[in-house]
Amino acid sequence: MKPALVLSAVPRELELLVNTLHDPYTDAYAMYGVTEGRIGATNLACCAGGVGKSNAAAAATALIERYRPGLVISTGCGGAYPGSGLTVGNLAVASDEIFGDEGVVSPDGWLDLKQMGLPMLQEGGRSWYNTIPLARHEAEKAVQLADSHGLQLVRGRFVTVSSCSGTKARGQELARRYQAICENMEGAAIALVAMRYGIPCLEIRGISNLVEDRDMSRWNIGLAVESAQRFVIKVLEELNRQ
Numbered sequence: 001m002k003p004a005l006v007l008s009a010v011p012r013e014l015e016l017l018v019n020t021l022h023d024p025y026t027d028a029y030a031m032y033g034v035t036e037g038r039i040g041a042t043n044l045a046c047c048a049g050g051v052g053k054s055n056a057a058a059a060a061t062a063l064i065e066r067y068r069p070g071l072v073i074s075t076g077c078g079g080a081y082p083g084s085g086l087t088v089g090n091l092a093v094a095s096d097e098i099f100g101d102e103g104v105v106s107p108d109g110w111l112d113l114k115q116m117g118l119p120m121l122q123e124g125g126r127s128w129y130n131t132i133p134l135a136r137h138e139a140e141k142a143v144q145l146a147d148s149h150g151l152q153l154v155r156g157r158f159v160t161v162s163s164c165s166g167t168k169a170r171g172q173e174l175a176r177r178y179q180a181i182c183e184n185m186e187g188a189a190i191a192l193v194a195m196r197y198g199i200p201c202l203e204i205r206g207i208s209n210l211v212e213d214r215d216m217s218r219w220n221i222g223l224a225v226e227s228a229q230r231f232v233i234k235v236l237e238e239l240n241r242q
Contacts, residue, residue, distance in 0.1 A: 001041065001042065001043070001070065002068065002069055002070030002071075003036075003042070003043035003044060003045055003067050003068075003069050003070070004042055004043070004044050004045075004069055004070065004071045004072075004073060004236065004239075005044075005045050005047075005060075005063055005064065005067055005069035005071070005072045005073070006044055006045070006046045006047070006073045006075060006232065007047055007048075007049055007056070007059060007060060007063070007072065007073070007074050007075070007186075007190055008046075008047075008048050008049070008074075008075050008076045009048060009049065009050060009051045009052075009055070009056070009076050009185065009186050010048050010050075010051065010076075011048045012221075012225055013048065013075060013076040013077065013225045013228070013229070014035075014046050014047075014048055014075075014229070015225075015229075016225075016226060016229040016230065016233075017044075017046060017075075017229045017232060017233060018035045018037070018046055020039065020233055021035065021036075021037025021038060021039065021044060021046070022037055022038045022039065023037055023038055024036065024037035025037070027045070030047075030062075030063070030066060031062045031066075032047050032049060032059055032062060032063065033047065033048070034046065034047045034063065035047075039233065039236045039237060039240070040236070040237060040239075040240030041240050042236050042239055042240055044236070045063060045066075045067045045069070047059060047063055049063075049186075051185060051186070052162065052185050052186065053099075053160060053162065053185065053186060053188065053189040054189075055186070056074075056185075056186035056187075056189040056190050057189040057190070057192070057193055060072065060189065060190045060193040060194065061193050064193065064194070064197050064199065069199060070199070070200075071135075071138070071199065071200055071201075071202065071239075072190065072194045072199050072200070072201045072202070073201075073202050073203075073204065073232060073235070074094075074186065074187050074190045074191070074201065074202070074203040074204075075203070075204050075205065075228050075229065075232050076184065076186070076205055076206075076225065076228065077184075077205060077206050077207070077208035077221055077224035077225050077228065078092060078158065078182040078183060078184040078205035078206070078207060078208065078224075079164065079165065079171070079182055079183050079184075079207070079208065079209050079210065079211045080092070080181065080182045080207045080209070080210050080211060081171050081172070081174065081175035081180060081181055081182055081183065081211050082168065082171055082172055082175060082210070082211065082212075083175060084154060084156065084175070084180075084181035084182060085154055085181075086152075086154050086181060086182065086207050086210075087152075087207065087210070088207055088208065088209060088210070088218075088219070088220050088223065088224065089152075089206065089207060089220060089223045089224065089227055090152045090153065090154065090206070090207045090227075091146060091151060091152065091153040091154075091204065091205070091206060091207070091227055091228065091231055092153065092154050092155070092156070092158070092181055092182050092204075092205050092206075092207060093139050093142045093143060093146075093153060093154075093155045093202070093203065093204055093205075094134045094139070094155075094156070094157070094158040094187060094191075094202075094203035094205075095133070095134060095136075095139060095155050095156055095157055096131050096132065096133050096134060096157045096158070097131070097132045097134060097157075097158050097159075097160055097187045097188035097190075097191040097192075097203065098130050098131050098132070098157060098158065098159045098160065098178050098180060098188060099113070099120065099130045099131075099132075099160055099188045100130075100159040100160055100161045100174055100178065100183065100188075101161055101162045101163070102120070102130055103115070103116065103130070104116060110177065112129060112130045113129040113130050114129040114130070120132070120192060121192065121195065121196065128192075128195070131157075132188055132191040132192050132195060133191075133195075134191055134200075134201050134202065134203055135200035135201055135202050137200070138200055138202040139155055139202060141235075141238070142155075142202065142204065142231075142235055143155050145231075145234060145235060145238055146231065149234065151231065153231075154181055156179075156180065156181035156182075157178055157179055157180040157181060158180060158181070158182055158183065158184060158187050158188075158203065158205070159174050159178055159180045159182070159183040159184075159188075160183070160184055160185060160186065160187050160188035160189065161174075161183055161184075161185060162185070164183065164185065165183060165211045166213070166214035167212075167213050167214070168211070168212045168213050170211070171183075171210075171211030171212065174211075175211075182205065182207065182211075183211065184205060187203050187205075190203075191203065202235070204228055204231055204232055204235070205224075205228055206223070206224030206225055206226070206227035206228035206229075206231075207224055208220060208221045208223075208224035208225075209224075
């Protein structure tokens, strides 16, 4: 069985998962600090590749080249948009990832990459612009697994941004534009790299905050990253059973 590659932005988003691994060890030869180990029969390579799209794309590329995984899991925390049905501590699984900043602000309003005629990826006669689809089968299985454990999980479109939304108005704007449920800073870059390699990508995030006028006293990053990691572990355990 090919290994699974689990990527986050910062180490806190992987600590619980890494502490769960059987026979963990550090790959001293990797370009990035990677902890390898097992959950059941599934071999894992876990890495916090850094914040933002550039770090995420670089780490995903380097580690896919090194480990040749059969599955990429992107995890961490995210901010939920108004109307998503999500609250702090809930789980979200991506159906699609959207590059939310790539485009142009024109006198006539926002133009995305498709309107500009600039695809992110062209392959087999198809073109992908701002929206990158994630693994459907794996996401559906995740939804079923959450239901079986009574966990609050919403599947929908995620937006990846370089500048996080710190106002309610900006969150409402992006939620309407993309019909999305939450935002983050890395997911679309990881999804695009995985697509280029033909590897299924599953993205699971815990909700740390609502996208509103920024007030970090209302956030709970600890709960978000713990919820996400505990669910990733359940997903991997279910993968073993299958």
